[in-house]
Amino acid sequence: MATIIQSENLNLWYGDHQALKDINLSIEEHQITALIGPSGCGKSTFMKTLNRMNDLVKSCRIEGKVTLNGVDIYKDMDANILRKRVGMVFQKANPFPMSIYDNVAYGPRIHGIRSHAKLDEIVERSLQQAALWDECKDRLKTSALGMSGGQQQRLCIARALAVEPEVLLMDESTSALDPISTAKIEDLCLELKKKYTIVMVTHNMQQANRISDVTAFFLLGELIEAGETKQIFLNPTNKKTEEYITGRFG
Numbered sequence: 001m002a003t004i005i006q007s008e009n010l011n012l013w014y015g016d017h018q019a020l021k022d023i024n025l026s027i028e029e030h031q032i033t034a035l036i037g038p039s040g041c042g043k044s045t046f047m048k049t050l051n052r053m054n055d056l057v058k059s060c061r062i063e064g065k066v067t068l069n070g071v072d073i074y075k076d077m078d079a080n081i082l083r084k085r086v087g088m089v090f091q092k093a094n095p096f097p098m099s100i101y102d103n104v105a106y107g108p109r110i111h112g113i114r115s116h117a118k119l120d121e122i123v124e125r126s127l128q129q130a131a132l133w134d135e136c137k138d139r140l141k142t143s144a145l146g147m148s149g150g151q152q153q154r155l156c157i158a159r160a161l162a163v164e165p166e167v168l169l170m171d172e173s174t175s176a177l178d179p180i181s182t183a184k185i186e187d188l189c190l191e192l193k194k195k196y197t198i199v200m201v202t203h204n205m206q207q208a209n210r211i212s213d214v215t216a217f218f219l220l221g222e223l224i225e226a227g228e229t230k231q232i233f234l235n236p237t238n239k240k241t242e243e244y245i246t247g248r249f250g
């Protein structure tokens, strides 16, 4: 197993508020890493440091290091290249107000792909990978906004996959979905990890337990404990982790 992303002594402030405190965490290739913890503990903030989404927040200041395959993403990597390699899917599906096809072709077009044949191929491959092709192959030119919530979220996954990232960040990507759509996305994640590395924020303990390989528990900006999911859920080292996963707070 190889480490793909590593955070080293990572500290982050929004103005005077320190939202991340000395986070050291390795993300392993082809694994699903779940970030858990109560609201406001820094899970999303940490995840956003992995593709520099916090660059967009003016008050945000970062110290420490995040590396992608050993390269410092804050010092030695262009943010656009980084975001192509580390894609993101948000809590609420956010398809662009355009056709299904154009949503998926959007990223590849931005990265300079013009050939219709090539774009057709990418759109089909990405929708296949997102387990959406069969449901929408006959309506590719219709608006993405006419899809169900679960379909829209899988479309956002297809859009992220279209630029062939290495890592997929998923920020509570099933929290707005019904159980059937959630199960579809969970199955999809298990399939996708063969090719990609997935980091997900989830409030759903069963979900973390069901599909992740590694679980990291955050509390008040600190990484309390990270380890193999089975161990974290069956035999956590830290009392606070145990209290959280058994629902005693949060």
Ligand SMILES: Nc1ncnc2c1ncn2[C@@H]1O[C@H](COP(=O)(O)OP(=O)(O)OP(=O)(O)O)[C@@H](O)[C@H]1O
Residues within 6 Å of the ligand: 014, 019, 037, 038, 039, 040, 041, 042, 043, 044, 045, 046, 057, 059
């Ligand atoms: N853009 C921002 N500007 C200022 N403070 C922020 C910003 N984003 C997050 N924070 C603060 O940083 C802390 C961590 O927030 P973050 O969203 O990372 O938590 P979280 O664990 O993902 O929470 P939730 O589970 O509710 O999404 C919180 O105190 C939050 O108010």
